[in-house]
Amino acid sequence: MSENLQSEIKAICQGSGNDRTKMMDIVRAVQEKFGQVSSEAMDIIAKFVNCHRVEVEGIVSFYTFLSKNPKGKVIIRLCNDVVDKMAGVGAVADAFKKELSIDFGQTTTDGKITLEYTPCIGMCDQAPAALINDEVITYLSTDKVKEIVADIKKHYDPSKLKHRLGDGNNADELVHSCVHNGLRKKGPVIFADYKSKAGLKNALAVSPVEIINVVKAARLRGRGGAGFPTGMKWQFTRAAVGEKKFILCNADEGEPGTFKDRVILTERADMLFEGMAIGGYAIGAQAGILYLRGEYAYLIKLLEKILKDRRYKNLLGKDILGKKGFNFDITIQMGAGAYICGEETALISSCEGLRGDPKTRPPFPVQKGYLGYPTAVNNVETLCCATRILEMGAAWFAETGSKGSPGTKLLSVSGDCKQPGVYELPFGIKVKDLLKEVGAEDAQAVLVGGPSGQIIGPNDYNRTICYDDLATGGAVIVFGSERDMVEIATEYMEFFVEENCGYCTPCRVGNVLLKKHLDKILAGKGEPQDLDALQELGESIKTTSRCGLGQTSPNPVLTTLKNFRQSYEKKVKKSPDGMQPTFDIRKALADAEKIANRQSVMFTK
Amino acid sequence: MSKPKIATTSLAGCFGCHMSLLDIDERILKLIELVDFDKSPIDDIKEFTGRCAIGLIEGGCANEDNVHVLQEFRKHCDILVAVGDCAIMGDIPAMRNNIPLKECLEEAYLNGPSIHNPEKVMPNDKELPLCLDRVYPCHEVVKIDYSLPGCPPGADTIWQALVALLNNKPLELPYELIKYD
Structure with a gap:
């Protein structure tokens, strides 16, 4: 076994050129092959890529989709996001437990099926949903669970699961998924008909600086949420000194409730890749990376094929569309289940084969990003907008939307x-x-x-x-009216407790403390001063955290405290005697009473 | 009008905070002009004799007696001040919190490298208060009004806090009094 492990891992590492920065691909491949990245495997990987073992272990322990301990051949990851809970995931979870006779976090005794929870997988509109290895199964019900488990037990191969097919490219043989696009309203920018290469052709007819000027004139701002002006970002990256430059596309949409990039990646990938090429030309990059969240692995074959087609059509590769000297290609980097990697500097870390820790700014990615080179990180939707702007013109784009937020x-x-x-x-x-x-x-x-x-x-x-x-x-x-907003805020805090990277104290500890106060309030033991504590703590976390995660994680609490104060006030009451209602003397003494084999005299029942 | 009363106690602490209180030196005479001491190790009064304005708590809760005393303080005092890091967050005594109680006791009385206990007897007189499963900071047991950090808080820090509380004035703690590096 050990020799086999050695030779298999050697082959995997060689496949990635024994390159330390390709660590994500290496550990993902080992995980897939052996169902774990064992302690022994870590040693072997470290040896071949010439790094410290702890660097490998750091990565394996960081990402949810990687594990040191063996997992089943089939891993069922049930999404327990707030929206899924509202859609009745509880009953579905019970059904899985019953059918598999195991609890969440466990593997069946034959070692074949593992059952886990996972945060938002981008299927909130089709909840409850689960990932079974790379397959997505939507609209789960207790009956469906029975069928799935019975089906899986026949072949232990999730790709053979029988299900109906979704619409559009979801039905393509390369995707073969039951996901529905759920596209309710098409607008003029992203989902209007698009003719491949129209934008790129216009872009290559002018100079890179002119492209940046067009994007600036369109007043395009980053669609990831922060709204940084895209033209300015490209200008900074272009102006920065660097031997090479990179354009990265952030397709790690992990913010619970966000699933718009899923539809773009399914239906408008061509437009996205074109946007990356336009951006690459504008900033002077020869390479682009699409960072795809691990949950969207079901789309990778389709995306690879579209890239291949584009290379064939000379829309990627050397001297693109006959433009001498413009060489540009795109690779896809798969993530492995980490919300924080949607933060641009954490995403860069992950692409570099590191733990998805955010980096300290400055230097900003536009100065020193991927591997230390100037890098523009853009959202999926932003790049598609850029393509359309180059096709239709800045004025056309700026006609729609509001003054500060066109499009x-x-x-x-x-x-x-x-x-x-x-x-x-x-x-x-x-x-x-x-x-x-x-x-x-x-x-x-x-x-x-x-x-x-x-x-x-x-x-x-x-x-x-x-x-x-x-x-x-x-x-x-x-x-809806029947939801308890304090409960909702608590659920979201649980998400942040789970997903923060652990680097800085305000975020690592502060979010846990927020959650504790909320639990106390939900248990009916809260006091009015708990509300003040929530407010004060939340503000401290926002001010003192290192990256965007901690700077925003208290928002569910702070905004509900502000907008739904009465829901909180209904739940708290002043302690009449100054005692802490959460302190349970019986529980605190239980161990000692057992060890001493006598009852407390001071605190009788 | 009679003077306000203050009470003090050391729970799971080292009496260091009380030593720090005594470090106010001759100002203790001024303090006696301002207040009467009720239950406190300083005057060795064991039980409360009446309502107190201020209770100073040193140490967290490691055993049932600590809990009992702390609850008595809450009942009898208008304002409770957690004095020092043990009272505020458990501190050194709380280092046992990640080890099960049974293991702690066995290490202390049976298996520790310097233990001579051939009969393997664990102290278990019924007069001995039972240990809690872990050490609790005071605010997890009763409501605490103010916290004075430090290990121990300096005499001047304690003095300033007491004078401010007794005169109902805002507390001024200059940086020098609360920096601990």
Whole structure:
């Protein structure tokens, strides 16, 4: 076995050129082959790529899809995001436990099937959903669980699972997935018909600086949520001194409730790759990397084929479209299940074969990014917008949307609404108009921008979705009147406790403390001063955290405290005698009473 | 009008914070002009004689007696101040918190390298208070009004805090009094 392990890993490492920076590919391949990256395997990898063993172990322990301990051949990852819980994932989870006779976090005794929970997999509009290895199964029900488990036990090969096929490219043989696009409204920028190479051709007819000027004139801003002007980002990267330059596409949409890139990657990948080539030409890059979240592995064959087609058509490769000296190609880097990798510097770390830790800024990626070279990191949707701008012109683009936020925005809407799905709408739309469109006019609350965004109530429904008011990377989650907003905030805090990278104390410890206070309140033991503590702690975490995760993670608590204060106030009461209701003397003494074999005299029952 | 009363106690602490209180030196005479001491190791009064304005707590809760005393303090004092890091967060006594109680006791009385206990007797007189499963900081057991950090907080820090509380004035703690590096 050991020799076999040695030779197999040797082959895997050689396949990646024994390159330390290709560590993600190496460990992913080892995990896939052996169902684990064992202690022995780590030693062997370290030897072949010439790095310290702890670097390998650091990576394996960081990413959810990698494990030191053996996992089953089939891994069922049930999404337990808030929206899935609202859609009844509890019953589905029980059904899995019953059918497999194991609990979550366990593997069947024959070592064949592992059952786990996972945060948002980008299928909120089709919840409850699960990943079975790379296959996505949507609209789960208890009956469906029975069928799936019976089917799996026949062949232990998730790709042979029988299911109906989704629409559009989901039905393509390379995808073969039951996922539905859920595209409810097409807009002029992303989902209007697109003729391949129209944008790129116009781009190559002018100089890189002119492209940057066009994008600037269109006032295009980053669609990931932060809204940084794309033209400026490209200009900085172009101006930065570097032997090589890179353009990275952030397709790690992990913000719970965001699933718009899923539809772009399925239906508009051509447009995206074209945007990367345009960006590459503008900043002077020869290589682009698409960082694809591990959960979207079911799309990789399709994406690879589209890349291949584009190379064949000379839309990628050498002297693209006859433009002498413009050489550009794109590779795909798979992630391995880490929310933090959606943060651009963490994404760069991950591409470099490191743990997905954010980097300290400055230097900014545009100065020193991937492998230390100037790098532009752009969102999937942003790059598609760039393609359309080059096709149709800046003025055309700026006609739609609002003044500070031109163009359209893809909104992925889920939760308590009649028509969940993806909507391409002009920026500046009022929340109330959006709610009308999705069939949720009586919503109690709306989460705009995912858990790191804001939870607003009806008083704010006249506000608009745009960078200057309610900014969002795309997630819109609707909560009906029966939902308990304190419970929702607590769920999201649990997500951040799980997903923070652990580097800085305010975020690693602070989020846990927030969660503890919330649990106390939910258990009916909260006091009014707990609300003040939440507020104060939340503000400290925001001010003192190192990256965007901690700078936004208290938002679910802070915005519900502000907008749904009465929900909190109903749950807390002043302790009449100054004692802590959470302190349980019986529990605290149980061990000692057992060891001493006598009952407490001081605290009798 | 009678003077306000203060009470003090050392729970799972080392009496260092009380030593620090005594470090106010001759100002203790001024303190006696301001207050009467009720239950406290300083005057050796064992039980509360009445309502107190301020209770100073040193140390966290490691055993049931600590809990009992702390709860008595909460009942009798208007304001409770957690004095020092043990009271605020358990500190050194809380280093046992990641080790099961049974293992701790066995290491202390049976298996430790310097233990001579041939009969393998674990102290278990019923007069001995039972240990808690872990050491709790004071605020996890009762409501604490103020915390004075430090190991120990310096005499001047304690003095400033007491004077501010007794005169109902805002507390001024210059940087020098709360820096601990």
